[in-house]
Amino acid sequence: MIASDIGTAYAAHVSVLQQRSERALERGGFDHLVVPSGTLHYQVFDDRDYAYAVNPQFKAWAPLTRNPGSWLVFTPGRKPKLVYLQPFDYWHVVPEAPSGYWVEHFDIVVIRTPEEAAQHLPADAARCAILGEPQSALGDYVPNNPPAVVQYLEYHRAFKTPYEIEMMRGASRTGVRAHRAAEAAFRNGGSEFDIHLAYCAAARQDAFELPYRNIVALNEHGAVLHYTELDRDAPADPRSFLIDAGAAHAGYASDITRTYARDTGSEFQQLIDAVDAAQQRMCAQVRAGIDYKRIHLDAHLALAGILKNFGISRLSPEAALETGVSSVFFPHGIGHGIGLQVHDVAGFAESDRGGTIAKPEGHPYLRLTRVLEPGMVVTIEPGIYFAELLLDGLRQGPHADAVDWNRIEQFRPYGGIRIEDDVVCTDGDPINLTRDAYAEAAAS
Structure with a gap:
C-alpha cells in the first residue's frame, strides 16, 4: 500500500475509533476518554527497567x-488530542517530533516532563474514562477502567479496520522473512540460540521488540508448547525444528508457526505434510457465521484421523475426541484473536455489554469462543505433540490401549508439530495473511 493509501485508510480508522469511543462513553456515562501510553516498570531492588510495553488502548x-x-x-x-512527551534527556535517545501520515488527525501538544501532561487533560478527572495500568496515574488522573467502556471497546476491537489489516499484513511479511532465515539457520546446523539470532536479524527487531518470546525448539523440545530456553549448543543429531515466532509492525502483531524435518524424506515429514494439509482446510473454515468452537472441535477430529492413519491411535476420530485421547496429542486451543495484542482481547465476550461464551467442556485452553464475523482476524494453529507428561497420564489411565506405544516411541524423538497462520474473516473467502506473505517472499 502506498503512503497516500495508508493515509486514507488511517483517516477512516480514526473515524471508526471516534465512533466506537463516543458510544462507549455514552454507555459508561463519561464525557472524555483518556488513555495514557504507560510508564516504565523497574526491577525490584534495582534501578534497571523492564522492556517498555505500550498500552494497547493507546496504540x-x-x-x-x-x-x-x-x-x-x-x-x-x-x-483527538495527543499529549506527546519529548523530554530533555541526555541519558537516553529522545523520541523524534511527531511526523507521518497520522499526525494531521490530532491536536498535538509536546511536553518536556511527564507532570506537564496534567495541564492538558480534561479539567474534571471524575468525568473521564481513564484506560490504563495503575502505575500510569498522574495526580487526580487515576486509571479507572470502567467496565462498560472497556467491554464495548474491546468487543469491537475484534473487528479490524482496513488500515489494521494492512498493518497486520506488514507484520506478516516481516515475520515470514524472519522465518525463512530461521529455517536456513536450522538446515545449516545452528543451535536454538543461533536460530533465534538469525530470526531477529532478518526481522530487524530485537527480542524485546517482537510481540512475544520466540519459541525455537529442536528435537524433543518441540513437545513443550512454550519452549523458550534457547540452548546454546546444537544437538548432535538435529532431527526436527519447531518455531513459533512473530513480528511487529506499527503496533500490530503476526503470529506464525512452522515445523520442519531435517530429513525431508522421513515419516516425520509425512506427518508434517498431513498436519499442514489439515491446517489449510481449517483455515478455509474461517468464514462469517462459523462458530470458532466448531473449528476447534473439527480440528480434534481431523488430527485424530491423522493419528489413526499413521498407526498411532487405534480409535476412530469421534471416539478419540469423546474419550479425551485426542487432547493428549493436541492439548491446546485451535487459536485466538490477534491484532494489537498477540492474544487479542474479548475472545469470550458474549456482547459489547459483557457476558461470557463458555468454552466446550473438556477444552479449557481455547482462547476464543465467539462466532466469526467479517473483520475478525484469528490464528489457526493445530498441533500434534509427543509430550512425556501427557503420554504418561495416558499410559496410566483407562485408555492406555487406545494407542500403539511402539509408534509413539518412533515419533517421540521429534517432539511435535504445530503449524499456524493468521487468517482474516471476510464476507467471502478468508484471507490468509501468512500464506500470502510466504507466496510473496517465494516470488521475489
Whole structure:
C-alpha cells in the first residue's frame, strides 16, 4: 500500500475509533476518554527497567510504541488530542517530533516532563474514562477502567479496520522473512540460540521488540508448547525444528508457526505434510457465521484421523475426541484473536455489554469462543505433540490401549508439530495473511 493509501485508510480508522469511543462513553456515562501510553516498570531492588510495553488502548489510535509518558484524549465532537512527551534527556535517545501520515488527525501538544501532561487533560478527572495500568496515574488522573467502556471497546476491537489489516499484513511479511532465515539457520546446523539470532536479524527487531518470546525448539523440545530456553549448543543429531515466532509492525502483531524435518524424506515429514494439509482446510473454515468452537472441535477430529492413519491411535476420530485421547496429542486451543495484542482481547465476550461464551467442556485452553464475523482476524494453529507428561497420564489411565506405544516411541524423538497462520474473516473467502506473505517472499 502506498503512503497516500495508508493515509486514507488511517483517516477512516480514526473515524471508526471516534465512533466506537463516543458510544462507549455514552454507555459508561463519561464525557472524555483518556488513555495514557504507560510508564516504565523497574526491577525490584534495582534501578534497571523492564522492556517498555505500550498500552494497547493507546496504540490503537496512533502507531506509537516507544513513547512512555504520553497521553491520548478524546472528547466527542472534538479532534483527538495527543499529549506527546519529548523530554530533555541526555541519558537516553529522545523520541523524534511527531511526523507521518497520522499526525494531521490530532491536536498535538509536546511536553518536556511527564507532570506537564496534567495541564492538558480534561479539567474534571471524575468525568473521564481513564484506560490504563495503575502505575500510569498522574495526580487526580487515576486509571479507572470502567467496565462498560472497556467491554464495548474491546468487543469491537475484534473487528479490524482496513488500515489494521494492512498493518497486520506488514507484520506478516516481516515475520515470514524472519522465518525463512530461521529455517536456513536450522538446515545449516545452528543451535536454538543461533536460530533465534538469525530470526531477529532478518526481522530487524530485537527480542524485546517482537510481540512475544520466540519459541525455537529442536528435537524433543518441540513437545513443550512454550519452549523458550534457547540452548546454546546444537544437538548432535538435529532431527526436527519447531518455531513459533512473530513480528511487529506499527503496533500490530503476526503470529506464525512452522515445523520442519531435517530429513525431508522421513515419516516425520509425512506427518508434517498431513498436519499442514489439515491446517489449510481449517483455515478455509474461517468464514462469517462459523462458530470458532466448531473449528476447534473439527480440528480434534481431523488430527485424530491423522493419528489413526499413521498407526498411532487405534480409535476412530469421534471416539478419540469423546474419550479425551485426542487432547493428549493436541492439548491446546485451535487459536485466538490477534491484532494489537498477540492474544487479542474479548475472545469470550458474549456482547459489547459483557457476558461470557463458555468454552466446550473438556477444552479449557481455547482462547476464543465467539462466532466469526467479517473483520475478525484469528490464528489457526493445530498441533500434534509427543509430550512425556501427557503420554504418561495416558499410559496410566483407562485408555492406555487406545494407542500403539511402539509408534509413539518412533515419533517421540521429534517432539511435535504445530503449524499456524493468521487468517482474516471476510464476507467471502478468508484471507490468509501468512500464506500470502510466504507466496510473496517465494516470488521475489
